[in-house]
Amino acid sequence: MLSVVLGLAVLASLTIGAETPSPLRVLTAAVTGWDTDPEAWTLVVHYRIPRTLVAIAVGAALGIAGAMIQAYTRNPLADPGILGVNAGAALAVIVAIGFGLAPGTAYLVWPALLGALLATFAVLLLSATGRGPITPVRMTLAGVALAAVLGGITTTIRLSDPVTFERFRSWAVGSVAGRDVSDLAAVLPFVVAGVLVAVSLARPLNAVAMGEDVARSLGVGVLRARLGTVGSVALLVGAATAVAGPIGFVGLMVPHAVRLLVGNEQTRVVPLSVLAAPCLLVLTDTVSRVLVPGREIPVGVVTAFVGGPVLLWLIRSRQVNTQ
Amino acid sequence: MDVPAAAARRRTLAPRVPVPGGRVLSGRVAVRSALVCAVLLLLTTAVTGVALGLGEIVYSPAEVLAALAGRASGAAELFVVGWRLPRAVAAVVFGAMLGVSGALFQTVTRNPLGSPDIIGFTAGSSLAGTAAILLVGSGFAVVAGGALAGGLAVAVVMVLLSRGGGVAGFRLVIAGIALNAMLLSTESWLVLIADLDAARAAALWGAGTLNGADFGYVGWAMALGGAAIVLTVLLLGQRLDLLDMGEDTSSALGGRPARTRLYAVGAGVLLVALVTAAAGPIAFVALAAPHIGRRLTAGTGNALIPAACSGAFLLAAADLAAQHLVPGRTYPVGVVTVVGGGLYLMTLIVRENRRATL
Numbered sequence: 038m039l040s041v042v043l044g045l046a047v048l049a050s051l052t053i054g055a056e057t058p059s060p061l062r063v064l065t066a067a068v069t070g071w072d073t074d075p076e077a078w079t080l081v082v083h084y085r086i087p088r089t090l091v092a093i094a095v096g097a098a099l100g101i102a103g104a105m106i107q108a109y110t111r112n113p114l115a116d117p118g119i120l121g122v123n124a125g126a127a128l129a130v131i132v133a134i135g136f137g138l139a140p141g142t143a144y145l146v147w148p149a150l151l152g153a154l155l156a157t158f159a160v161l162l163l164s165a166t167g168r169g170p171i172t173p174v175r176m177t178l179a180g181v182a183l184a185a186v187l188g189g190i191t192t193t194i195r196l197s198d199p200v201t202f203e204r205f206r207s208w209a210v211g212s213v214a215g216r217d218v219s220d221l222a223a224v225l226p227f228v229v230a231g232v233l234v235a236v237s238l239a240r241p242l243n244a245v246a247m248g249e250d251v252a253r254s255l256g257v258g259v260l261r262a263r264l265g266t267v268g269s270v271a272l273l274v275g276a277a278t279a280v281a282g283p284i285g286f287v288g289l290m291v292p293h294a295v296r297l298l299v300g301n302e303q304t305r306v307v308p309l310s311v312l313a314a315p316c317l318l319v320l321t322d323t324v325s326r327v328l329v330p331g332r333e334i335p336v337g338v339v340t341a342f343v344g345g346p347v348l349l350w351l352i353r354s355r356q357v358n359t360q
Numbered sequence: 361m362d363v364p365a366a367a368a369r370r371r372t373l374a375p376r377v378p379v380p381g382g383r384v385l386s387g388r389v390a391v392r393s394a395l396v397c398a399v400l401l402l403l404t405t406a407v408t409g410v411a412l413g414l415g416e417i418v419y420s421p422a423e424v425l426a427a428l429a430g431r432a433s434g435a436a437e438l439f440v441v442g443w444r445l446p447r448a449v450a451a452v453v454f455g456a457m458l459g460v461s462g463a464l465f466q467t468v469t470r471n472p473l474g475s476p477d478i479i480g481f482t483a484g485s486s487l488a489g490t491a492a493i494l495l496v497g498s499g500f501a502v503v504a505g506g507a508l509a510g511g512l513a514v515a516v517v518m519v520l521l522s523r524g525g526g527v528a529g530f531r532l533v534i535a536g537i538a539l540n541a542m543l544l545s546t547e548s549w550l551v552l553i554a555d556l557d558a559a560r561a562a563a564l565w566g567a568g569t570l571n572g573a574d575f576g577y578v579g580w581a582m583a584l585g586g587a588a589i590v591l592t593v594l595l596l597g598q599r600l601d602l603l604d605m606g607e608d609t610s611s612a613l614g615g616r617p618a619r620t621r622l623y624a625v626g627a628g629v630l631l632v633a634l635v636t637a638a639a640g641p642i643a644f645v646a647l648a649a650p651h652i653g654r655r656l657t658a659g660t661g662n663a664l665i666p667a668a669c670s671g672a673f674l675l676a677a678a679d680l681a682a683q684h685l686v687p688g689r690t691y692p693v694g695v696v697t698v699v700g701g702g703l704y705l706m707t708l709i710v711r712e713n714r715r716a717t718l
Binding site: 114118119163164166167168169174175177178179181182183184185186187188189190192193195196199202203206207209210211285286332334335337338341342344345346348349351352353 | 542556559698
């Protein structure tokens, strides 16, 4: 059923925008090529298809990253944005832009990956200090603190010169507009690798979710599962952030929605997140094009406005034990 | 996160001073609190003195004093009194305003993390201020009006959300994350669609800076803020002490908690918005200053004055660091406070983790 939703979402994404040809015309143009309907063909093939593909890849990456990190930390509030992983990627990206190391989007992948990885480690280490269980409270606060420090440094570099500022401001808002296929190709291997690691870890993470001791007694390599999770989260978030900029809340919302449908079984949550997250991001991106007439809103802004209330609802409905 | 409650260690003096007419004037002075505030103010004065002396031309303390007294050469007077003094005074006053604001919010929310930065008032003021700069212009009245409106709007949202106890304790932090995300993403969008120069001006303001502060521009904010602090301490101080004891106790003692809370939130928003309007969002001073004040005074009593003193010291020190930590470069003070504040929050987390209280 989710595949059908995704199909419809993709069709909507190809169709709706500043120009809205009929769905039929879009499909005909895409199939028959440039000769019959050059206008629609150019629009669809040059603008809409790359953008939709980027949204699918980024959505899938963020959704799975969210599912993984929520299962791993046993924290329903975990999200790359909330935990400061996006901030880590952002800092690394602006360092790369500021020092002239990244002439194009493709070059942003490595710094974004590195930043995401370091930030993930940092936030986990920070919340694992001291005694007692790692509670959602600890982890969220660690994320807030980390994001503050990293964000402060990012601001400093951002203001240092106009060129960096100009490039970074278009990246920092989180958008899939204006990306082309080569940008996608640069990050796709990382997304695929991250997804594969995530799928292979679904079963071990199920066991880890029951507690480390149980997992060990079931013969699961806890350390390997943990390292694998951190690695895949960094791969997925780093790749998604490199191409689209920091987009929050997708990783928070999608696993919750999926768990409402299929329960806590990680082997089902991960594959369904792969479908559900692109649905969400493709649809939000489509809406973001027409929400304000004559002007596109970056999808990162829209996800914040969808995700913020969802987060409020999560804590108000007491789905989250916050002591 | 409990505040160290060491009421037993609090010593008070209760002087009774006979005044003419056969009456006796009596009052209570918390000795430790007064001492701590005095020391903090001395430190603040010292930091301010250093800030006045340092710069491209360095003046000795004696020369600074001479310039302040109006007995120095024209150049020294221009540098020290004309350029450095407004900025140094602004740091002290704004720091005190942020400290008081933080203490108000932390008391009202009964939550040590309930500072305006975490709840989202700072982000609300910042967004509205940015919008005002980009859409209308960068005059003080415009930006101040915008920042105040933004802060109040967030206050209304927060009050609506907290009905029915929905955002008590840690939930407040999460609600703040949600609000912050929405506000900041909108702000980065506004910066994106504006033209480059206006966007850079807005972004520089958005980083929080005292660069180029002069009495003409920040004077209004300082005067209003100073008056607001005095009024808050005089009118709300005792009632906030009652509120600290809990809703029921406060009601029973005639503290009228609902009204106190309303006034306190209003004063807190006003203070944050004034600082934000004049200098841009300066994060985390409002979070850290009341904590430091309370730890130093080791009491749970009136937190406003120690918070004001610590805030003044923190922002004065942060602005000194912003100007002189890296030779030859001046950073926005907001960057220093956000990095320092984040590190401070980290140490808090580590400490609480060690006690396994989070």
